[in-house]
Amino acid sequence: MDYISYIRRMDYDELENFAEHIREYIIDVISKNGGHLASNLGVVELTLALYRVYNPYEDFIIWDTGHQTYTHKLLTGRWDLFSTIRKFNGLSGYTNIFESYVDRFGAGHVGTAISAALGIEQALRLNNSSANVVVVIGDGALTSGQSLEALNQIKTLNSKIKIIINNNSMSISKNVGALSHLFDKLRSSKVYLETKKTLKKSMSFELKNELKRIRDAIKVSISGEDFFEGLGLKHFGPVDGHNLKELEDELKRIKDYDYPTILTVNTVKGKGFENSEVNPESFHSAGKFDVSSGVFIKSKGIISYSEAFGKMLTKIAEKDEKVVAITAAMKSGTGLNEFAKRFPERFFDLGITEQMCVTFAGGMSTLGFKPVFAVYSTFLQRGFDQIIHDIALQNLPVIFAIDRAGVVGEDGPTHHGVFDIAYLKMIPNMKIYAPMDIQDLLNIMHTVFKFNIDGPVAIRYPRDYEFGKFEELYDKIRLVDLDKWQILNEGKDIAIIATGYPTKSALSVAKRNGWTLVYARSVKPIDKETLSWVFENHEEVFSIEEGVINGGFGESLSRYGKIRILGIEDRFVPHGSRKELLKILMLDEEGIENQIKGVIERRKNYEDSNRTW
Ligand SMILES: Cc1ncc(C[n+]2csc(CCOP(=O)(O)OP(=O)(O)O)c2C)c(N)n1
Numbered sequence: 001m002d003y004i005s006y007i008r009r010m011d012y013d014e015l016e017n018f019a020e021h022i023r024e025y026i027i028d029v030i031s032k033n034g035g036h037l038a039s040n041l042g043v044v045e046l047t048l049a050l051y052r053v054y055n056p057y058e059d060f061i062i063w064d065t066g067h068q069t070y071t072h073k074l075l076t077g078r079w080d081l082f083s084t085i086r087k088f089n090g091l092s093g094y095t096n097i098f099e100s101y102v103d104r105f106g107a108g109h110v111g112t113a114i115s116a117a118l119g120i121e122q123a124l125r126l127n128n129s130s131a132n133v134v135v136v137i138g139d140g141a142l143t144s145g146q147s148l149e150a151l152n153q154i155k156t157l158n159s160k161i162k163i164i165i166n167n168n169s170m171s172i173s174k175n176v177g178a179l180s181h182l183f184d185k186l187r188s189s190k191v192y193l194e195t196k197k198t199l200k201k202s203m204s205f206e207l208k209n210e211l212k213r214i215r216d217a218i219k220v221s222i223s224g225e226d227f228f229e230g231l232g233l234k235h236f237g238p239v240d241g242h243n244l245k246e247l248e249d250e251l252k253r254i255k256d257y258d259y260p261t262i263l264t265v266n267t268v269k270g271k272g273f274e275n276s277e278v279n280p281e282s283f284h285s286a287g288k289f290d291v292s293s294g295v296f297i298k299s300k301g302i303i304s305y306s307e308a309f310g311k312m313l314t315k316i317a318e319k320d321e322k323v324v325a326i327t328a329a330m331k332s333g334t335g336l337n338e339f340a341k342r343f344p345e346r347f348f349d350l351g352i353t354e355q356m357c358v359t360f361a362g363g364m365s366t367l368g369f370k371p372v373f374a375v376y377s378t379f380l381q382r383g384f385d386q387i388i389h390d391i392a393l394q395n396l397p398v399i400f401a402i403d404r405a406g407v408v409g410e411d412g413p414t415h416h417g418v419f420d421i422a423y424l425k426m427i428p429n430m431k432i433y434a435p436m437d438i439q440d441l442l443n444i445m446h447t448v449f450k451f452n453i454d455g456p457v458a459i460r461y462p463r464d465y466e467f468g469k470f471e472e473l474y475d476k477i478r479l480v481d482l483d484k485w486q487i488l489n490e491g492k493d494i495a496i497i498a499t500g501y502p503t504k505s506a507l508s509v510a511k512r513n514g515w516t517l518v519y520a521r522s523v524k525p526i527d528k529e530t531l532s533w534v535f536e537n538h539e540e541v542f543s544i545e546e547g548v549i550n551g552g553f554g555e556s557l558s559r560y561g562k563i564r565i566l567g568i569e570d571r572f573v574p575h576g577s578r579k580e581l582l583k584i585l586m587l588d589e590e591g592i593e594n595q596i597k598g599v600i601e602r603r604k605n606y607e608d609s610n611r612t613w
Pocket residue numbers: 039065067068108109110137138139140141142166168170171172269328329330352354379382
């Protein structure tokens with residue numbers, strides 16, 4: 001069904017009913033699949049109005065981050081498939097160019113849309129095409145470094161793009177930084193909105209112009225020169241993002257302007273579902289929930305790595321006033337809520353600025369502080385140069401708490417944290433630890449802070465959980481020899497050297513088969529003594545890691561002897577549950593056993609066939 005011509009035939013009452021229908025559908029599916037509920041509920045009307053004015057099949061609509069594109073997907077040929085969203089083999093939770101050509105540019109990370117749109121616009125020009133280029137970007141994403149870099153080029157590139165700010169005052173948590181205050185002021189220019197509402201029915205042309213003049217005066221008076229106008233864009237709005245008629249009028253107005261334009265649209269994150277309106281942060285990246293109560297469906301008695309990390313850091317900070325925590329807009333995801341409440345003066349949410357966070361941590365460390373940058377593995381990719389240039393080169397003692405290391409599940413390839421071992425391991429001075437379980441995460445943290453570190457340290461752990469309570473684990477913390485590998489099972493012929501999460505599965509396999517299992521808590525430095533012992537005493541040696549093989553842990557061991565590496569082959573991993581993905585990657589217990597037995601079998605067959613000859 002072609003929903004674009006369908007919505008264009010509707011009157012506003014029909015359109016409003018359709019918006020409600022879309023909301024109900026999204027709520028129903030996301031309550032079962034999990035997903036970015038609040039962001040999507042906020043842009044239903046915006047997407048409908050946008051696609052009545054622009055045609056996504058002809059124009060180029062670029063959605064920043066792509067996490068708010070559920071209505072876009074529903075309207076562009078994916079209505080019937082929507083129940084598969086974020087499931088293995090189902091629709092992606094983001095824009096994805098392999099899924100549909102109207103997903104003009106794939107995303108998942110924040111802040112790429114304006115850059116991509118400017119590139120697309122220049123390419124269209126070279127092709128003599130007059131298609132429109134429109135960006136939809138959240139107020140959080142607009143504050144990220146790459147967005148600002150791109151905004152700075154709009155005038156120079158003689159661009160005509162239209163940027164729509166979806167201003168809901170929220171990143172995942174409350175948006176931070178000076179620009180967020182500017183957006184708040186714009187949002188609450190109620191004088192303008194209310195005057196407009198009162199006058200709109202009887203508005204003459206003169207009155208309309210007078211109103212625009214008032215609006216412009218308000219914008220300038222609250223912010224000095226309008227920030228966006230200073231960058232060469234015409235700035236319109238704010239417009240009520242849930243009023244279809246107003247939205248459409250304003251979108252039509254900017255469509256034909258021959259200059260780059262930015263339109264501020266005020267939306268309510270989580271709109272239309274009471275629980276997500278009241279608590280948009282919890283419903284940003286929502287797990288499964290019960291629609292009637294709005295309560296999340298969670299297993300009881302579990303603790304996640306993130307939660308354990310956050311609690312442990314709070315404990316450590318109680319005793320050590322030099323410990324500070326830094327996040328790039330991921331306070332709750334990285335488990336830092338408690339720390340932020342306990343030590344507000346030692347907690348820094350710097351917004352979506354991973355590069356800045358790395359260098360900021362470096363700066364603090366030069367004055368004797370112990371900065372911990374808690375960051376998802378995939379987002380730390382943004383800070384790669386800063387890690388080398390600002391931290392490692394100066395051997396600064398900064399701790400990188402790398403959450404979501406390994407496959408993350410339903411967010412998929414944009415978010416899997418499978419590259420960090422490879423991109424960190426090659427950096428001189430960098431030490432990398434990968435705990436096999438939550439207990440050892442706490443042990444590593446305890447040890448790292450006990451003995452002052454003398455350079456950068458990364459601790460990587462997965463988006464996973466265990467049954468148990470923090471207090472019980474905390475009671476058992478102990479100092480560990482960080483750089484010494486542990487022989488957890490001594491067997492014969494076959495040895496496995498495992499690091500991080502797959503260690504537990506590998507241990508079960510080793511025990512069952514009488515093989516040796518060495519736990520490499522330290523990815524770098526390599527424990528050469530234990531490694532030599534392994535090579536000298538076993539016929540076949542395997543390594544296991546939840547990360548890419550190219551440039552990974554196993555590859556660094558291959559310099560010292562013959563090793564078979566189990567990890568992630570040279571391809572992007574799709575989305576699906578973590579369990580499903582570990583299975584297809586053959587990194588769960590069954591997969592590890594089958595891979596090793598397969599090698600042994602092939603070797604035996606080869607030897608047998610050689611003997612026959
Ligand atoms: C580089 C990067 N850092 C962090 C994130 C995590 N993240 C996803 S959405 C988001 C907030 C975006 O806020 P906004 O753009 O205002 O969108 P909203 O959800 O409010 O509509 C963050 C921090 C990310 N996807 N990419």
